Amino acid sequence: SRNVRLAVIAGDGIGPEVVAEGLKVLEAIAPASGLSFEQTPYDLGAARWHRTGEVLPDSVLDELRGHEAILLGAIGDPTVPSGTLERGLLLRMRFELDQYVNLRPVKLLPGASTPLANVQPEDIDMIVVREGTEGPYAGVGGVLRKGTPHEVATQESVNTALGVERIIRYAFEQAAARPRKKLTLVHKDNVLTFAAGLYQRYLKELSAEFPQVEVDYSHVDAATMFFVNQPRRYDVIVTDNLFGDIITDLGAAVAGGIGLAASGNINPTGAAPSMFEPVHGSAPDIAGQGKADPTATILSVVMLLDHLGAAEAARRVEQAVADDLLERPGLGARSTAQIGDAIAKRVSG
Amino acid sequence: SRNVRLAVIAGDGIGPEVVAEGLKVLEAIAPASGLSFEQTPYDLGAARWHRTGEVLPDSVLDELRGHEAILLGAIGDPTVPSGTLERGLLLRMRFELDQYVNLRPVKLLPGASTPLANVQPEDIDMIVVREGTEGPYAGVGGVLRKGTPHEVATQESVNTALGVERIIRYAFEQAAARPRKKLTLVHKDNVLTFAAGLYQRYLKELSAEFPQVEVDYSHVDAATMFFVNQPRRYDVIVTDNLFGDIITDLGAAVAGGIGLAASGNINPTGAAPSMFEPVHGSAPDIAGQGKADPTATILSVVMLLDHLGAAEAARRVEQAVADDLLERPGLGARSTAQIGDAIAKRVSG
Numbered sequence: 067s068r069n070v071r072l073a074v075i076a077g078d079g080i081g082p083e084v085v086a087e088g089l090k091v092l093e094a095i096a097p098a099s100g101l102s103f104e105q106t107p108y109d110l111g112a113a114r115w116h117r118t119g120e121v122l123p124d125s126v127l128d129e130l131r132g133h134e135a136i137l138l139g140a141i142g143d144p145t146v147p148s149g150t151l152e153r154g155l156l157l158r159m160r161f162e163l164d165q166y167v168n169l170r171p172v173k174l175l176p177g178a179s180t181p182l183a184n185v186q187p188e189d190i191d192m193i194v195v196r197e198g199t200e201g202p203y204a205g206v207g208g209v210l211r212k213g214t215p216h217e218v219a220t221q222e223s224v225n226t227a228l229g230v231e232r233i234i235r236y237a238f239e240q241a242a243a244r245p246r247k248k249l250t251l252v253h254k255d256n257v258l259t260f261a262a263g264l265y266q267r268y269l270k271e272l273s274a275e276f277p278q279v280e281v282d283y284s285h286v287d288a289a290t291m292f293f294v295n296q297p298r299r300y301d302v303i304v305t306d307n308l309f310g311d312i313i314t315d316l317g318a319a320v321a322g323g324i325g326l327a328a329s330g331n332i333n334p335t336g337a338a339p340s341m342f343e344p345v346h347g348s349a350p351d352i353a354g355q356g357k358a359d360p361t362a363t364i365l366s367v368v369m370l371l372d373h374l375g376a377a378e379a380a381r382r383v384e385q386a387v388a389d390d391l392l393e394r395p396g397l398g399a400r401s402t403a404q405i406g407d408a409i410a411k412r413v414s415g
Numbered sequence: 416s417r418n419v420r421l422a423v424i425a426g427d428g429i430g431p432e433v434v435a436e437g438l439k440v441l442e443a444i445a446p447a448s449g450l451s452f453e454q455t456p457y458d459l460g461a462a463r464w465h466r467t468g469e470v471l472p473d474s475v476l477d478e479l480r481g482h483e484a485i486l487l488g489a490i491g492d493p494t495v496p497s498g499t500l501e502r503g504l505l506l507r508m509r510f511e512l513d514q515y516v517n518l519r520p521v522k523l524l525p526g527a528s529t530p531l532a533n534v535q536p537e538d539i540d541m542i543v544v545r546e547g548t549e550g551p552y553a554g555v556g557g558v559l560r561k562g563t564p565h566e567v568a569t570q571e572s573v574n575t576a577l578g579v580e581r582i583i584r585y586a587f588e589q590a591a592a593r594p595r596k597k598l599t600l601v602h603k604d605n606v607l608t609f610a611a612g613l614y615q616r617y618l619k620e621l622s623a624e625f626p627q628v629e630v631d632y633s634h635v636d637a638a639t640m641f642f643v644n645q646p647r648r649y650d651v652i653v654t655d656n657l658f659g660d661i662i663t664d665l666g667a668a669v670a671g672g673i674g675l676a677a678s679g680n681i682n683p684t685g686a687a688p689s690m691f692e693p694v695h696g697s698a699p700d701i702a703g704q705g706k707a708d709p710t711a712t713i714l715s716v717v718m719l720l721d722h723l724g725a726a727e728a729a730r731r732v733e734q735a736v737a738d739d740l741l742e743r744p745g746l747g748a749r750s751t752a753q754i755g756d757a758i759a760k761r762v763s764g
């Protein structure tokens with residue numbers, strides 16, 4: 067079996083609990099996948115910051131580069147100034163490892179329960195391709211006259227041809243490979259005319275290369291409406307870093323809840339490791355209680371397996387999750403570990 | 416009766432149709448309101464732009480200043496480059512008339528139909544106080560090396576102490592006047608640290624002046640989830656111009672659809688006219704067909720009446736809308752004018 071060097075960042079809050087279950091399932095599928103996983107745990111997040119003041123030392127970032135992939139739980143804690151860990155650790159990895167594709171499937175699995183009335187699984191089946199390395203997340207901006215009655219705070223969205231072309235190209239490729247072959251740009255081109263102009267430019271330019279893909283556009287505000295009343299409208303969505311953040315949380319909510327939403331931060335060039343993580347945050351309110359649903363992490367493991375080329379193993383884990391979901395309505399509350407055990411058992415069985 | 420100079424901008428698409436019904440209801444309530452309305456129609460929007468190339472001549476903006484209030488239908492048309500009318504007309508009015516409060520109630524009225532399962536009218540009853548004159552809507556930014564493989568497009572959110580203090584103060588006042596007295600800031604303070612810092616600063620500073628108001632915070636991504644699975648969480652929300660745009664469309668969708676969502680662009684100082692408009696856009700796909708629901712415009716007229724101090728008249732129109740809504744499930748499809756007629760009749764009867 068091929069050896070895969072996997073860095074594991076359990077992180078904050080419920081991160082360690084859900085990652086443990088993700089790894090349990092990964093180990094269960096490993097023999098059948100043709101892969102073996104050499105795991106290196108990295109102690110990063112709130113605890114380390116409190117202990118040492120370090121967020122992500124350069125040397126650790128360099129070590130991470132030596133891995134083929136990263137599995138991450140969650141980052142962020144109320145005892146740390148907001149943004150410190152998110153910007154300094156999570157976003158720094160996405161940016162410095164050039165994980166420009168933030169891939170987020172939004173799919174209502176049978177058995178999952180949506181808060182929407184009159185929606186069937188086939189109505190919600192899309193992939194959001196969120197840009198991951200620029201836009202409003204660039205960290206550009208500043209504060210003038212801080213703390214005074216004349217304070218000015220700016221926050222700049224920086225969008226480059228390099229960044230926009232490659233994310234739209236990736237989204238076209240995804241759309242071309244799906245039965246519906248429809249790509250929708252979500253932005254706000256009637257207001258954010260500069261930033262949206264670049265997205266519209268490459269949507270148009272690349273559509274010539276993908277004539278088989280139908281192209282559409284939604285304003286981000288309208289898109290949130292369509293997510294709840296016409297989700298069928300969407301097949302593949304491409305959008306910027308911030309809009310992608312917002313609509314994929316909404317997407318998670320309508321597709322069965324944040325407990326099920328997986329994501330991949332992908333560097334398609336392979337020049338640096340890609341990182342897989344549940345969309346949910348660290349949920350400090352329920353941390354340590356065995357209440358967190360590890361399914362989102364397990365589905366992120368599915369994305370990891372696909373990324374590593376182990377498609378058959380990925381399908382098997384996916385099926386195990388689907389089967390587990392179908393039984394949930396009849397079961398009582400299960401702990402994080404019980405859900406992980408049940409899915410791991412299906413995978414090995 | 417007191418004479419009110421009302422500027423009317425019907426605008427594009429379904430704008431003229433819904434505004435006609437709004438005015439019908441306004442005329443029906445006028446005798447009882449103690450107000451009479453001297454209406455000046457302004458021909459602004461796509462047609463004028465095509466005819467003359469003008470969007471909003473300075474002289475017209477000056478004339479608008481001479482009115483007490485503005486009723487607006489909708490702005491925007493696919494035959495005009497995106498942003499031209501939105502930025503040049505709608506946003507220019509909001510900015511130059513310093514309508515810094517974009518007030519958007521999100522309330523599920525009995526009889527309205529929500530796409531959410533298991534939600535009762537009392538679960539959705541909030542007011543979104545959206546900043547209306549700065550933030551990512553500032554129009555600041557630009558494009559370098561346009562059209563080349565090295566293009567860079569920036570879009571800057573500009574936030575000032577003046578702008579943030581006054582919108583948060585207004586939101587506290589709203590919260591203090593409501594039974595639940597809860598104010599939630601919606602932002603993205605773990606990523607947009609500069610802009611969010613200013614909002615957090617004034618949330619904290621002003622909470623000392625309003626000790627009776629409970630203060631809370633949601634990330635904008637999480638807020639979209641809560642809108643669909645825990646809308647009761649919110650009472651009054653304060654947020655920036657862009658996040659407010661996004662969450663109020665979602666709010667409209669969950670509270671019965673965009674056909675019911677009203678808004679006021681308010682300059683609380685009275686130094687310039689406030690403007691009332693439905694949240695929906697110009698919906699060119701259904702324009703001219705008598706299919707648009709004028710209820711959002713009629714509820715915007717309710718906000719206009721409240722703004723003018725005619726609270727009793729406002730309640731009467733509101734009640735007429737509520738009564739009409741309760742009958743809708745039993746009725747077939749009605750035209751725009753039929754809905755307007757029915758509500759106007761209840762108001763006068």
Ligand SMILES: CC(C)[C@H](C(=O)O)[C@@H](O)C(=O)O
Binds near residue numbers: 152153
């Ligand atoms: C934790 C936060 C920085 C992050 C983001 O905004 O990208 C999260 O919300 C996500 O969606 O992965």
Ligand SMILES: CC(C)[C@H](C(=O)O)[C@@H](O)C(=O)O
Binds near residue numbers: 256491502694
């Ligand atoms: C038409 C557009 C410029 C406007 C906005 O973004 O503010 C609209 O969406 C709204 O919410 O009033």
